[in-house]
Amino acid sequence: MSHGIEQPVPLGEGNSSIAACTISQPDETPPRYQLVNEDGEYDPDSLPDLDDEELLDLFEWMLLQEIVDERMVTLQRRGEMGTYASGRGQEASIVGSSYALREEDWLFPYGREAAAMLIQGMPLRDLMLYWRGVEDANMQKAHRVFPPAIAIGTHIPVGVGYAWGLGLGEEDAIAALFHGDGHPSTGEFQSGANFAGVMNAPALFYCQNNGYSISVPFDEGQTAAQTVAQKGMAWGIDGIRVDGNDVLAVYDAVSQAREHVADGNPTIVESVTYRLEAHTTNDDPSRYREADEVDWWEEREPISRFRTVLESEGILADGDEDAMRQELNQQFDEAKEAADGYESRGIEELFTYVYDELPPELERQLGEFERFLEGHPEAHDYIDHRPKG
Amino acid sequence: MSHGIEQPVPLGEGNSSIAACTISQPDETPPRYQLVNEDGEYDPDSLPDLDDEELLDLFEWMLLQEIVDERMVTLQRRGEMGTYASGRGQEASIVGSSYALREEDWLFPYGREAAAMLIQGMPLRDLMLYWRGVEDANMQKAHRVFPPAIAIGTHIPVGVGYAWGLGLGEEDAIAALFHGDGHPSTGEFQSGANFAGVMNAPALFYCQNNGYSISVPFDEGQTAAQTVAQKGMAWGIDGIRVDGNDVLAVYDAVSQAREHVADGNPTIVESVTYRLEAHTTNDDPSRYREADEVDWWEEREPISRFRTVLESEGILADGDEDAMRQELNQQFDEAKEAADGYESRGIEELFTYVYDELPPELERQLGEFERFLEGHPEAHDYIDHRPKG
Amino acid sequence: MTDANRTLVEAVNDGLHTAMAADERVIVYGEDVGDNGGVFRATDGLIEAFGDERVVDTPIAEISIVGSAVGLSMAGFRPVAEIQFSGFIPPVFNQLVSMASRIRWRTRGEHNAPMVVRAPYGGGVRALEHHSESLESAYAHVPGLQVVIPGTPYDTKGLLQSAIDDPDPVLFLEPKLHYRAGRQEVPDGQYSVPLGDAAVRRKGTDVTVISWGSMMPPTMEAVDSLEDRRDVDVEVIDVRTLSPLDRETIVESIKKTGKATVVHEGPKSGGFAAELVATLNERALMYLEAPIHRVTGFDVPIPMLGMEDYYLPNPPRIAAGIERTLAGEGGV
Amino acid sequence: MTDANRTLVEAVNDGLHTAMAADERVIVYGEDVGDNGGVFRATDGLIEAFGDERVVDTPIAEISIVGSAVGLSMAGFRPVAEIQFSGFIPPVFNQLVSMASRIRWRTRGEHNAPMVVRAPYGGGVRALEHHSESLESAYAHVPGLQVVIPGTPYDTKGLLQSAIDDPDPVLFLEPKLHYRAGRQEVPDGQYSVPLGDAAVRRKGTDVTVISWGSMMPPTMEAVDSLEDRRDVDVEVIDVRTLSPLDRETIVESIKKTGKATVVHEGPKSGGFAAELVATLNERALMYLEAPIHRVTGFDVPIPMLGMEDYYLPNPPRIAAGIERTLAGEGGV
Ligand SMILES: Cc1ncc(C[n+]2csc(CCOP(=O)(O)OP(=O)(O)O)c2C)c(N)n1
């Protein structure tokens, strides 16, 4: 409470040069943490402590992310799926980070991290249901996954509060708040990040900087800051930059950041990557970026890079990947079948979960609506046949 | 629009050390720009280019700030003024900054910078009316003063937009957004600061860091960042720290910052100072800070420091200050008399300025209310005699 | 493109082109409004036509998109800011309430904020969560904030022009369900449809049906089917401007018909129908032959796409509501 | 302090002490709630009694104060967050709409947010600009957000306890005009007043007057003066919970009296009176003998202190309104 006779603001020494008293961003872009370079070269001694099975696991999750992305987009084109946000190109970033979380950690996704949700234990069927617009898909408490925060930034203060609560409890858990490079521009994000710093909330701000927020480039319109990592300066929290297409670097950085976070130090990890696909299935990226830029990144896409490592380590043999892909596609088929078999619990669902108990007015609205639907089968027809936007 | 074959995110070199890829705040508090130290010592060659008259002017404005603060608080205690926010202790910070603005610049005050508004040309009478809760007091367009932003942070995006507009125009004007050390924690502020960086809006973020936001110390609860200046890193804008009790340093820093801002570089100037009085006349600071802390700062209060300079420069002779004070008190008396003579334009005021033209419903409400008041003189009595909260 | 056959979103686009060409103070900005032409293409072609000083992509910063519009408009511009979906208006509530709506009032008319905030609103397009909210009633309650919701392509362009010309702030909500659902004659040149005037879409004597925006087409469809089925003569009013509200048109209609149904998509309790009912109660109670029936969204969040069509009023539900009104049956 | 004689703000304070002592999941936080004890002293003594892990000062970050309450409450706590003045609720509208109010719904009941957001609301205490807003109607329109406004010290403590115990979010608006204006018996121990129940403050047969919160005392004063002056028997209802609304009590009363006046401090158009009128129209139209009259704030921002008393309904204006209702006069 009291400052005694101390001054209440950190004063700093007096200095008669304005330049010396000015804090600017660095002229050079700060480095990215990288273990395997763009050509797949690495120092074997610097690799994180993962056994062969774990390394293959990482690879398999990356493949799953790729397969899910491709197939969900196809389903959407066929009208069997709602709007979908692909993570193509970000497989290392998505998988390396979430694989580094611990059993007891909680995931606050925002939408472009399918594999992260699956790694937490969310069934693939539910992931499909989510993108089909079914609220039941959000029932992932057992897997410590919150609903994706489609309204950008909204999950940040909530996740910070959740982390604050975790910090007050016995468990050594953290809240991992996934987000993109546009999120830090919102009031919600920035208010929350500063709040986390003050409360020492064990929150990990995991930013997939994929270069764009829909059409707006990170470095030409999203912020005048060069990096997301440096934004931590505003909130007194550390920011780590990592090569988001290097799954081992991501894994290692997030593992270490996670421990720092668990000690009550909220931390930003900025994963520098690229979205190869459209923003969502509604988006036409040719309106705002050139093909050769995409090509440039396609050559640096993360699955190939990691494949090189696994091959040179002799972990991945010829044919292994094909087998994996076949198996994963089959998983997808099964999940799809299960999702197709899902039946909504009907209109009662709309009413019963607003409050613990249905208040009289909602009960009345439900009752009326049920009576209406009984008396008006044409309403069902209308709903079923209405052209969908 | 297009990045060609460039990568869309500033990549930075790869580096295999996490520490090297981590951005943290500095261990040491960054320095403050200072020209005259706490003991009144200075290097005469380093003083800003102000002639004697201007130096005296600065001093007089500081005295006026002090006198206004003291007398407004007294008036409030006597029931002749509403809640008032004193700037005692921050005279150098308030005056040095606003004196550095140019004729064409616009002030967006937040409430604790009486002299800044007066320096812009706002009549002292209107300042009084403002704190008496009279909207007419906000008619300061001619003086380029906007209404104080009592709802914290609200003026930041607005001021940034105004600055953006100024930047699009012919004039070389800037918008000076005054605020405190609590403001940068809000979503409004941070969203706006980032926006300013992107739009190259000529906005000066002038932060009086007086150590507290009501009862919450800047360094124990407002933010985990050590300084406000460093927050600019999040938005890609420069932050300058200045000794807010050194009026010449403030003047000089803001003058230089102002030019940088006018060139399209939004900039933060953090003025490190201390609020010697209560937060407002409603506040009891003894609940949250110790007397010896206040004493520590009282010894370093800015008017004395500047007086030493003026005396050693031989600009301020014996008795000059008394004369000034007498004159300023008289100005206050006259303004007070004028404020007492102010008459409201009656209830029509409440209705006529919501829209350019009174819509029918408002016209009806006004008409009804007028008829009611005519028919019910007791309503006036009620209003006049109601115990005021 | 000829005069005829513009969709509602094309009317927006054409309205913006027309207004920007006519008045160089008009600045259009928001997320992805530039090269991308807006996620619904409402701003398509503007950056090519008017350059990137007048058509500006912004960060994801709704607070500042609206806040800066207050500033820009006071500085002499006519900002038309886009909020990408109505679900992202809540972050700007503070700027609307504390700044945009009252700068004229606070400064006794010295400053004013001739700004427009456009946003597609409402459900039914299979959008993601948080993209479909319909909280116009909350916004229309804010003194000094004008709320305009067009229901046809023609009105869209004309009302947008009026909103841009108006000296005070307008929240302009576009029914995205009908962005591409129908076409109408929309003149090429500049014209305006006045703010604050409701439109009588169809004259009738038995019952008045009042709606706006996204619910206008289903309401018309319901009325058509009803008039086909039974001998009833329905008057339909398109409110168009929720604030300031054209009470006269509505009151006069009910004095004639004695009965009314109000249709909107937002939740029922505290929805804008309540204000209409209260107004009619005040001004025309003695003409009311039956309770005014409200056909609205339920008091629940609008569901994700799986169930959203059950939430939204549709022609059968609207028709049934009108029938209830005719039968003199009261509310839910 | 004995059982008797607590002011409304003392009832808040006592309620917080009682709830924190009874349930260690309760955490109180907000700006200046710690050493300072809150700017109105509502949280006085809490930090001394319960320590700075359970009574926490926050940065000026309304968004996060409310957002973190959603998180904390899902994590098993019972956060009671303070927003310092109602004028600073607009910045948190997004967290209320998009997160707090619908986490149960989005997760089909797996998560819920047992959180309370307290804020002093309303005008009349000569506060600064932006400190006196009364936008409860906008908040009560948000599905899933409960809105509670006590009108007496006894109710304040009891409703606060219920709000804290409730498994879903509650926006708890305290009429700061009466924080210290009167005293009432407030028991020391824990008790609760149920959410969702209106209170009949006075039985009567000629007219029903409905109000809540800050307007209850002036309404009672108006009714007293009216009953003194003329032979009239007024029923007075204190709504207490705007959402979910106790419609039965109100409808039953009007069925008896046939006439109603609604009094609130927020602006008229779209104010909460509209929902009450619409409800009565639906459920009791045929009992209505006269238009329901609304005595409310005007459709303007609440003025700074110089003129705020002209904006606020006061006993003479309320009494005149009731007389209009009795005379069967509608309209403004
Ligand atoms: C508050 C809000 N504003 C706007 C949008 C629309 N929107 C959806 S995704 C997106 C871009 C997000 O960019 P980023 O944070 O970089 O994540 P990315 O999609 O690139 O992974 C926008 C603007 C939204 N969902 N929420």
Ligand SMILES: Cc1ncc(C[n+]2csc(CCOP(=O)(O)OP(=O)(O)O)c2C)c(N)n1
């Ligand atoms: C949005 C908002 N939240 C809370 C308040 C109440 N309040 C008024 S001043 C203040 C502290 C401001 O601190 P700071 O920014 O440091 O400025 P100072 O008053 O110290 O000059 C607070 C919390 C407010 N006016 N607006």
Ligand SMILES: [Mg+2]
């Ligand atoms: Mg991105």
Ligand SMILES: [Mg+2]
């Ligand atoms: Mg301060």
